[in-house]
Amino acid sequence: NNKGAIVxxxxxxxxxxxxxxxxxxxxxxxxxxxGKDLTSRSKKDHGRSTDGIPVHVYNRSNMKKYxxxxxxxxxxxxxxxxxDTFNTVSELAHHVDNNHxxxxxxxxxxxxx
Numbered sequence: 001n002n003k004g005a006i007v008x009x010x011x012x013x014x015x016x017x018x019x020x021x022x023x024x025x026x027x028x029x030x031x032x033x034x035g036k037d038l039t040s041r042s043k044k045d046h047g048r049s050t051d052g053i054p055v056h057v058y059n060r061s062n063m064k065k066y067x068x069x070x071x072x073x074x075x076x077x078x079x080x081x082x083x084d085t086f087n088t089v090s091e092l093a094h095h096v097d098n099n100h101x102x103x104x105x106x107x108x109x110x111x112x113x
Contacts, residue, residue, distance in 0.1 A: 006071050008058035009078040009085060014093035021057075023080045030080070030096075037102040039081045055085075 011020040015034045020026035023041060030036050056062050058075055066073050076085035077092040081100035086092040 004071055005053050005074065006066050007053050007055045007074045007076050007085065008062055008066070009055055009076055010058040011078050011080070012089055012092075014077075014089060014096045017089055023078075026080045036096075038096065038100045039102060041081055041083075 011023060011026050012018065013020070013026060013029055013034075015030065015036075018029060020029065027038050027040075030038055053074070063073070076087060077089055078085055079092060079095060079100070081096065084095060086095060
């Protein structure tokens with residue numbers, strides 16, 4: 001009798017692994033502490049499943065609840081800018097740096113105001 005599977009998402013800073021409860025706080029931290037301005041998640045990115053497997057936030061109560069139910073738990077690291085998830089923080093960091101850091105425009109490309 002398969003009790004199903006669930007993905008629990010950890011919200012960790014890809015640069016220093018500080019944990020966050022909300023993506024907004026994580027993005028603010030990444031901007032102020034690491035100098036990276038990230039693109040925003042769209043509304044459609046919230047609460048979606050990954051490959052048909054339900055996704056919930058990683059926390060102690062969810063770990064306990066799903067462990068007691070005998071659910072197969074996968075722990076993934078959530079991207080603060082899209083719905084992608086990763087098996088390691090280093091994969092997340094690579095993805096964020098390559099896909100979501102807003103590049104500052106070069107000064108010579110700015111038109112005078």
